[in-house]
Amino acid sequence: MWLQNRHQKILSLLQTRQQVSTDDLTQELAVSRETIRRDLMTLETDGLIRRVHGGAVLPDASPEEPFKKRMATHQREKIAIAKCAAALIQPGQRVFVDAGTTTSAFAMELAKIPDLSVVTNSFDIVSTMQRAESDAKVLLLGGRVLTDVPGTYGELTLSEISRFTADVAVISPVALHPEKGGGNYDLHEAEVARAMIAQSGGLIVLADQSKLCVTSQVQFCHCAQIDTLVTDAAADQQCLDRLERAGISRILKAS
Secondary structure, eight states: OOHHHHHHHHHHHHHHHSEEEHHHHHHHHTOOHHHHHHHHHHHHHTTSOEEETTEEEOTTOOOOOOHHHHHTSSHHHHHHHHHHHHTTOOTTOEEEEOOOHHHHHHHHHHTTSTTOEEEESBHHHHHHHHHTTOOSEEEEOOOBOOSSSSBOBSHHHHHHHTTOOBSEEEEOOSEEETTTEEEESSHHHHHHHHHHHHTBSOEEEEOOGGGBTOOOSEEEEOGGGOSEEEEETTSOHHHHHHHHHTTOSEEEEEO
16 A cells, blocks of 8 residues: 555544554555554654554544553563563562552562662552562552552652652653653653652663553653663664664663
């Protein structure tokens, strides 16, 4: 299918569905993910769509898939990212970890590292580390349950974060964009990520290929604040080059 025809088809599908996924487009248009990624980037530059985690929407739409659905996607990539990221954590460190689908996978690997102090707002991370019988000191931040992501948020959570310092914050965003930085859909999630970063000596961001070079509603950091991005082996290299030029110090591809 010619480029112009693909673009017209993508716009037609968006008018009908309000949201399209990259995976659906690759199947319906019978082209590669890389081709669809380039098509969406062109359409976004022209102001015709907005690229979001996993696909695209019309410019004025604001969808976000439920947490449980996001947990079930890109599982293999998230496990690989978790293993790679855990190698960056040293025994004895204090680590902030926010609530997210990739950090939930990361908790399984974190539980294997001795003598850690883990401060988190994620119910999943606490329960995972307990089930793994980790010897880590795990602290669940207080607060309110304000989103579908199973965790604590709000003024109490932010106040408790300010009482701690950590060697590193490990954050799992919904989106990571060269100009827009790390983003989340919900303001409360972004506030927690921003507060954890402010109290930490370093920042590790975990993001699979579907979250790269797309935007979400609320920014919580600039790329220049990120010490290490851990992504999966299939991440688009052109996108990674843009993120590196935006200031990310180190990018690791998990295999």
